[in-house]
Amino acid sequence: MSAKFDDPKQRRKILAAGGFAHFVHDGFTDSIYVLLPFWAEAFGLSLAQVGALKLAVSGALSALQVPAGLLAEKLGERPVLVAGTLISAAAFIGVGLAGGITTLVMALVLVGVGAGTQHPLASAIISKAHPGHGRRAALGTYNFCGDLGKVAVPALVAAIAAAVGWRYGAVAAGLFGVFAGVVIIIVFRRLAVGGPTTQKAARDVVIKAEGWGIVDRRGFASLSVIAMIDSTVRYGFLTFLPFLLIGKGSPVEKVGFALVLVFAGGAVGKLVCGLIAERVGILRTVIITEVATGILVAAIVILPLTPALFVLPLAGIALNGTSSVLYGTVADFVAADRQARAFGLFYTLALTVGAVAPVVYGLVSDRWGVEVTFLTMAASIVLVAPFCAILRLSLKLPDTRS
Secondary structure, eight states: OOGGGSOHHHHHHHHHHHHHHHHHHHHHHHHHHHHHHHHHHHHTOOHHHHHHHHHHHHHHHHHTHHHHHHHHHHHOHHHHHHHHHHHHHHHHHHHHHOOSHHHHHHHHHHHHHHHTTHHHHHHHHHHHHSOTTHHHHHHHHHHHHHHHHHHHHHHHHHHHHHHHOHHHHHHHHHHHHHHHHHHHHHHHHHHTOSOOOOHHHHHHHHHHOOTTOBSOHHHHHHHHHHHHHHHHHHHHHHHHHHHHHHHTTOOGGGHHHHHHHHHHHHHHHHHHHHHHHHHHOHHHHHHHHHHHHHHHHHHHHHSOHHHHHHHHHHHHHHHHHHHHHHHTTGGGGBOGGGHHHHHHHHHHHHHHHHHHHHHHHHHHHHHHOHHHHHHHHHHHGGGGHHHHHHHHHHHTSOOOOO
């Protein structure tokens, strides 16, 4: 372990800095869900087209995961992360100024490009600073910070959009992102982490780990497939929940706050499910959260508007609980020297499938109704069962990482 990571105070500072980056970026990307119904109304979009707008962000975000990890190996995590933050911030300002659907799509792609830098790089920084037993708790805290961003930033955007219009909400988020980018570069530089690696360090990395650095392919693959299935449900749920609620009688201005209820539940889920995983194990926690997700998604379809709103925080706990456990397990199957690119690969797989899901679910919604889409999501949860059985075999193996 590097000497600078022997100090618990230093590790806490690194975790706080990485958590702030996650707060900002997850706040950005999840504010999109708040704005989707406004864009549908403003531009006269079908639900499939709404899904395509989400794909513009998520597709770019997923495509940049691995390149960001590879670029960070040459330049360091810090400059790449800061550049990504500023790109997303500028793009959000562009979203607010977009004069038509083409300009909006271009700006959304750039939001995804910038946001694609955060997950693999901040995860790698924190994972390297917290090797061993404390890593899972640190990554759980890091993920919790992201969920706080999902609550705070969309709530701000929703409030501004409801008061003075969605364009002002988008511009406000962008200005906050510019400020955040400046904070990130100052804090990470003072902590002396995420900078360019020396030539000797780069040579050592090549010696220590080859390729992706995955030391248990079966475990990593099964974990990734579970994450992909989980992402399709989460992305589809968040994209089309506003339209399900509008169909139940909710005004478009109020659906942003319904999403905040889900995000708030998700923040709790990050903490609660991490604690559950420590007590009952990773696999049991995944099964519990996935079964709960299926039941709660179906319940939201069946219930009238007001009772459905009370279910939303519980749905948020279940939706985010699985991802928290999965993300904290990635490093168990990866060599320490290749964590940036391995996290990038994992996020790429999960986010790519999640990016496509809203388009598919949008087509289903346009043809058979949004209620059928939600019931399909609920039923798809059963697909994780065989991969949980495969993952169980790898989790029983001793830790063989170097």
